[in-house]
Amino acid sequence: NPPSLRDFIAFEDHIAATSKKRGQPIPPEWYKAPVYYKGNHRTIIGPDVPLSWPLGTTKLDYELELACVIGRTGRDIPERQAEHYIAGYTIMNDFSARDIQFQEMACRLGPAKGKDFATALGPCLVTPDEIADLGALTMIARVNGEEWSRGRFGTIHWSFPQMIEHVSRGETLYPGDVFGSGTVGGGCGLEIDRYLKPGDVVELEIQPIGVLRTQVVSATQGG
Template identity: 90%
Template sequence: MKLYSFQVRTPVGTFTRVGALLGSKLVDLNMAYARMLADRNEAQPYRLADAAVPSTMLELLEGGPSAMAAARQALDYASRLGDQASGPEGEAIAYLPANVRIIAPLPNPPSLRDFIAFEEHIAATSRKRGQPIPPEWYKAPVYYKGNHRTIIGPDEDLPWPLQTTKLDYELELACVIGRRGRDVSEREAADYIAGYTIMNDFSARDIQFQEMACRLGPAKGKDFATAIGPCLVTPDEIPDLNALTMIARVNGEVWSRGRFGTIHWTFPQMIAHVSRGETIYPGDLFGSGTVGGGCGLELDRFLNPGDVVELEIQPIGVLRTRIVKQPERENPS
């Protein structure tokens, strides 16, 4: 499934829903499941649907494999109902993407860990510092914890942050955890992945390197925003993860191109490492780190106000962000 989070405006407010792509439309999985239950003469279809297929992405992930199985059942039922399908009381089930607002597939992950798992990238960044790859990097997958409260979604503007002079994009794939676990073995770890999405780990390089000179961080240099999207693709939709091509464009020009299969530390290895003596939870977001050549730092090119950054990994899609200059604040008199 290709799972999206989207917002619908109604006379009584804006509601966030989780949907799956069916042809050219988004199916509201919770409402489709409620319709299925109503057609089976269940007395409380809405209440049962809320428990089986929650209406938001994080709640759906927290439901684990049984909730995902029910979501697939709802999508299959909607496909058999046809274009005129409606909920038990006439509610919309299917939406044209142009008529709703697509937001980050998981706008509220409980945590964000971003790894540095591509050898080519850490080699390039180490050279920038005049250093070799630290030998410790080969002993275990290394990560930092990012700000999980500054997630932005597809086609969302990024205000120019922190008066940086070196704003950078980072071309990454991310996995989302779908089951709670602790001391997960590498062999079992793939079963804990609910799906994959594109991640842009935006970085203010000048601020980042100033922080990390103190042997801590990154912090402010990255915490201002992480973009993910446009959707969460379940593992069955990607038979060969290593074959994925990763592309970054700035204003339509290709700046970066890589292949996920060049990664050194795999997602199962990351999951096994993080879960050692520590619990992982549904919705936890794991970034792969930047693919080799997948950022401006490696190219000595940085972003400017007005730039449009597009990261593309098919079959997930394109994650687009426009950089906007914030108006300068007037000094109080």
């Protein structure tokens, strides 16, 4: 497991869509600094590892994200030097129990139990020199072979170097720390009003990294 997991909300299209569902505009604070939460780094699962259905939810969702992994210890890292601290990139599925998430976040804290049960990473780590143009990466989500989402990483508002600069201000980053980009626009069931069910196979594809595959199983199957 990585020493820490931070997940951002860095795509404007995504926060615009989710804010609209709540009948609200994008908070002006979102444009001032990269916003993130700290996830549960001890419940990370790898590729092809089944996801046991989390108790208490009827709205299980996937989230299509790119993640970067920190490769060097650093603190107070300026944006112009931040790329030198990235060891590589992988695919991230920030699974969410939407009904639980929205209930707990109505108290203006979290997310917590709505996301703590699992985050998937994989299938491998690709070094920065293996990706010619990060912004050109196409991000695709399929459920049972049917395409549900497609986006482009280049639509991101807050870059990984900007995230690194922000987080490292007065705080030390360590090798293995994971930064999730947040969901690409249209990259989750919440935005399209479709949710997962037991038995579904979720595939997130970002080439040249590959395909991150997860099957959702019932709680009894998952132990």
